[in-house]
Amino acid sequence: LRLFVVVAMAETDGQSDAAVRQTPASRHAFVLIENPAKSTNWGPLLRCCAAFGIPIVVAVGFSKCAVQGSHGASKHVEIVAFPTHAQAIRYLREELGCTSMCGILGGYGSSYDEGGYSIWKDATSGMVHVDAKSEESTERKHPLPSYPKSFPVTRRKFSARDGGNVCFVVGKKSKGLPITLAEHCDIFCHVPHVFCGLKEDLGLENTMINAETCFSIILHHFMLWTGNVNDGTAGFVGQKYEVKKVVKGAYQDSQRAEAERQERLKQRRILEEMADDVMGAGCIGGLLGDDENVGGKGDY
Numbered sequence: 001l002r003l004f005v006v007v008a009m010a011e012t013d014g015q016s017d018a019a020v021r022q023t024p025a026s027r028h029a030f031v032l033i034e035n036p037a038k039s040t041n042w043g044p045l046l047r048c049c050a051a052f053g054i055p056i057v058v059a060v061g062f063s064k065c066a067v068q069g070s071h072g073a074s075k076h077v078e079i080v081a082f083p084t085h086a087q088a089i090r091y092l093r094e095e096l097g098c099t100s101m102c103g104i105l106g107g108y109g110s111s112y113d114e115g116g117y118s119i120w121k122d123a124t125s126g127m128v129h130v131d132a133k134s135e136e137s138t139e140r141k142h143p144l145p146s147y148p149k150s151f152p153v154t155r156r157k158f159s160a161r162d163g164g165n166v167c168f169v170v171g172k173k174s175k176g177l178p179i180t181l182a183e184h185c186d187i188f189c190h191v192p193h194v195f196c197g198l199k200e201d202l203g204l205e206n207t208m209i210n211a212e213t214c215f216s217i218i219l220h221h222f223m224l225w226t227g228n229v230n231d232g233t234a235g236f237v238g239q240k241y242e243v244k245k246v247v248k249g250a251y252q253d254s255q256r257a258e259a260e261r262q263e264r265l266k267q268r269r270i271l272e273e274m275a276d277d278v279m280g281a282g283c284i285g286g287l288l289g290d291d292e293n294v295g296g297k298g299d300y
Contacts, residue, residue, distance in 0.1 A: 027226050028165045029054050029219065030096050032088060034181060035061035035081065043070035044212040045170065050076040052219040056096065058088050058167070089184055092167050099164025103185035104218055105130050105150050106175040107209035111192040116149030116157075119188060127176035130190050150188035153218050156225045160186040168218065174210045191217050 031054055033042065042057075042065045049057060050073035059065075063081035067074040082088040092098040108130045111117060118131045121142045130150045131143070151157040159166050169185055171177045182188075191214045209217075 027159075027163075029222055030092060030098060030165060030167045031057045032092065032101070032167050032169045032181065032184075033057060033059050034171070034178065035059040035063075035065050035079075038062045038064045039066055040172075041066040041068050043067040043074060045215060046070045046077045047073040048212055048216050048219065049073075051216070052223060054219075056080055058082070058092055058096075060085050060088050085180065085184060096167070097165045098167040099161045100159035100187060101167050101169055101185045102158050103128075103150075103169040103177050103182050103188045104171075104211075104214060105177055105188050105190040106173070106211065106214050107191040107193050108175070109193055111190060112152055112154070114152060114155045116151045116155075117190075119144055119147050119150055119182075121179055122176070125176075126179050127171075127173065128179055128182040128188075129176045130188075147182070148185065148187050150190050152192045153189055153221050154192070156221050157187065158189060158218075158222055158225065166222070168215070168222075170211065170215055172211060174214070189218055190214075 029052070031045070031049060033045070035042065040062075046057065046067060047070045050070075054077065056078050057080070059079055059081045060083075061081060063079050065079070080091065082091060089101070092101075105119070105128065111130055119128050120131045121128050121144055123142055128144070128147070148160065158168075169177065169181050171181060177185075177188075191209060193209060
């Protein structure tokens, strides 16, 4: 009997250690987006990333984007770009240690069931949506039974696997996610809210929550789930975000800033020398038409 008790306690301790290793406290978040043009504005999303301490945003497309609305927060977030989805996913999994891709589908009314909801694809727009209301079925609605379910953010089910970091897959629309991004997700998440009626032209319910608001709500729940934040007051003394100080007009890397300053000085000296050469050779007069032509008459 004593031997049995000792063995049982050993097994329990082993399970306890495994449970500790699988706690989300050590998990971190990254973001995957599509950036098809340099003019696409991701400023509000970068501001959300800076607020919740997300250091890297992986983009499929261009590394440069518009940052209106970031209010300087874009200086604290690095954008790493890849030409294809496959390369971006490989970087997230192999370099950043992401074991789960969580697609954010936006806000949906009356979708609080913690058992999750199936998703469907809009054949016209190519967007994936939460199938929260069966009466919304239209000719464009194509169920995707092979895709994972979407869970309300209150369930705090952000990962399909134990351990590893989580990548949140984000789109530009307030509802849904492009199929080109959704096909790489192994779980989905949405923000439930009060039902706001249907859009007659789209067959979808209205939402008063934009993409950045949904993203912030989900990140807040994720940080509480991982234990990386508490009541929101600790560590913030007179500052809105807990980030490193960045001088306006400069880069975080002082060496890089100094190198660029030296390069600008070098280019200025080259231009000054070229101007001196032009003045010394008398080319300015020729440009103004003071020199005579071969025929003895000026141009002007």
